[in-house]
Amino acid sequence: MRIRPAEEKDLEAITAIYNQGVEERWNAQMNPVSMKERAKWMKKEHPADKFPIFVAESDGSVIGWASINQYHSNKKGFRSTGEVSYYVHKDVRRRGVGEALLRYLLECAPSYGFHHVIAVLLSHNLASVGMLEKCGFKHWGTMPDVVDMSGYICSHLYYGIEVPLKRQSVSYSEQNALKLAHAYWKEHIRPGDVCVDATAGRGKDTALLCELAGPAGQIYAFDVQPEAVKSTQALLEREGYADQAQVILDSHENMTQYVGSAKCVIFNFGYLPGGNHAVFTKKESSIAAIEAALSIITEDGFVSLCIYYGGDSGFEEKDALMEYLRGVDSKRYTVMVQDFFNRPNCPPIFVLIEKNKG
Numbered sequence: 001m002r003i004r005p006a007e008e009k010d011l012e013a014i015t016a017i018y019n020q021g022v023e024e025r026w027n028a029q030m031n032p033v034s035m036k037e038r039a040k041w042m043k044k045e046h047p048a049d050k051f052p053i054f055v056a057e058s059d060g061s062v063i064g065w066a067s068i069n070q071y072h073s074n075k076k077g078f079r080s081t082g083e084v085s086y087y088v089h090k091d092v093r094r095r096g097v098g099e100a101l102l103r104y105l106l107e108c109a110p111s112y113g114f115h116h117v118i119a120v121l122l123s124h125n126l127a128s129v130g131m132l133e134k135c136g137f138k139h140w141g142t143m144p145d146v147v148d149m150s151g152y153i154c155s156h157l158y159y160g161i162e163v164p165l166k167r168q169s170v171s172y173s174e175q176n177a178l179k180l181a182h183a184y185w186k187e188h189i190r191p192g193d194v195c196v197d198a199t200a201g202r203g204k205d206t207a208l209l210c211e212l213a214g215p216a217g218q219i220y221a222f223d224v225q226p227e228a229v230k231s232t233q234a235l236l237e238r239e240g241y242a243d244q245a246q247v248i249l250d251s252h253e254n255m256t257q258y259v260g261s262a263k264c265v266i267f268n269f270g271y272l273p274g275g276n277h278a279v280f281t282k283k284e285s286s287i288a289a290i291e292a293a294l295s296i297i298t299e300d301g302f303v304s305l306c307i308y309y310g311g312d313s314g315f316e317e318k319d320a321l322m323e324y325l326r327g328v329d330s331k332r333y334t335v336m337v338q339d340f341f342n343r344p345n346c347p348p349i350f351v352l353i354e355k356n357k358g
């Protein structure tokens, strides 16, 4: 079984599984919903970047789904309280599908800004109560006998859990370019994202992208050195990420031949750590690769650059990159440069390029 973000093609299965729940009276809806209604619900109430729906898939079939959205979405005060819903196909219940979906949602809830997660359910749904308690939810309240389904009366139960937000306050004196980059990725990369590591090297960043995008994500990594490709593949194998990532022996300027669209493209310029210092990223291909990256990032996407300079690789690439970055179209992109200005020995520079909203 794998869990991945829902797509339009899943609507039929999502609707059918939901209607099983309606028929079996697991919610108070009472009448089945149409696919048209679910399509509207998916589009309006569950934009993928804000309130996602995830599906559990086995052998190519959707066997369950779960969603999270803001509790009382029209009231700002509830903006960090998410409400979960989950439905499992009747043929595969009691096999851990619901629990896997719920745990997955809890894992990613903080990255959508939710600090509390609640589940609201009918009092006869004892299997769900058991699962919620197993996942750490507590009973927060009951609205007694408020549900009347053609004479069948039951209560509405509120279960909830507090989830720690991953936000950390930044103290710049303890930072460096790579730490700033990692903090940004952690805040913005979400389960299921497609990400590109344009400079695989020893694969540490590729592995981090795999961790952040989760098993539903897809990672592409590029390097021109067979030694780097081998190192990266070995690290991914050791860390259990081999299935999630494709490591490609090619220059990053060719990334559009392999990747159609990505949430982010990350670059860590310079030479292979512990490798040949004579092989390092070069201004022409680096700029061509940034252009390629900008052409494939999604609307909420970003390009992250750690620029190393001085030492063996000199200043040529850094100077050319800075000149290029100053000229990036400000109507379409925002370029943020973070430089540890008074530190000695040319500390790396962190640059972040975001697509402008709207």
Ligand SMILES: C[S@@+](CC[C@H](N)C(=O)[O-])C[C@H]1O[C@@H](n2cnc3c(N)ncnc32)[C@H](O)[C@@H]1O
Residues within 6 Å of the ligand: 198, 199, 200, 201, 202, 203, 204, 205, 206, 222, 223, 224, 225, 228, 250, 251, 252, 253, 268, 269, 270, 271, 272, 273, 279, 280, 281, 282, 285, 286
């Ligand atoms: C600083 S290292 C990357 C370190 C890596 N992020 C890690 O976690 O180990 C830079 C890498 O860029 C690679 N490189 C140089 N030119 C390249 C190109 N045109 N396309 C892709 N990779 C390139 C080098 O071979 C080197 O392995």
